[in-house]
Amino acid sequence: MQKHFLNIVLYQPEIPYNTGNIGRLCVGLNSKLHLIEPLGFKITDKMLKRAGLDYWKKLDCEIYPSLQAFFDKRKEINFYFASTKAEISFYKAEFKAGDYLIFGKETGGLPEEFHSAHKSRGLMIPMSDKIRSINLCNSVAVMMYEAYRQIYGVNDKI
Known part of the structure; x- marks a missing residue:
């Protein structure tokens, strides 16, 4: 497996437990x-560290002052973004190792102009109309494991 299986991008995350x-x-998945700032917590927040347990010190993490700064630094990337407004199921995406999966903040998602500019890169997670969305952490998990399944098949070891 390459250094980073995937790249997970959280736009202005608000809840330290999720992050x-x-x-x-x-x-756990070598990603x-x-x-993307502003964050709804301090990176030293004990809630953040409690949720990440002692794994946080093993995490490769980079912080950017804005979404624009992120894209300025990463010009030639293959990315998808998760959205309840997207029309394509994430099951139809063809994930590749090294892809970037972008997730919006818990209470508001990604900016509307981002959706408009990158509509073909938007992916939705199928769910009933009884809820607006699923938890951010759950969204990241299901998409990461689907990407893993597509790229590496059904393996018992990572």
Whole structure:
């Protein structure tokens, strides 16, 4: 497996438990976490570290002051973004090792102009109309494991 299986990008995450759990997931799947400011917590927040347990120190994490700064630094990347407004199921994406999966903040998602500019890169997670969305950490987990299944098949070892 290459250095980073996937790159997970969280746009302005607000809840430290979600980010901590996602960080732990990234360590478990050899993936890098990218955080777009402003964050709804301090990176030293004990809630964040509690959710990530002792894995946080093993996490490869980079922080950017804005979404524009992230894209300025990463010009030639293959990315998808998760959205309840997207029309394509994430099951139809063809994930590749090294892809970037972008997730919006818990209470508001990604900016509307981002959706408009990159509509063909948007992916939705199928769910009933009884809920607006699923938890951010759950969204990241199901998409990461689907990408893993597509790229590496059904393996018992990572």
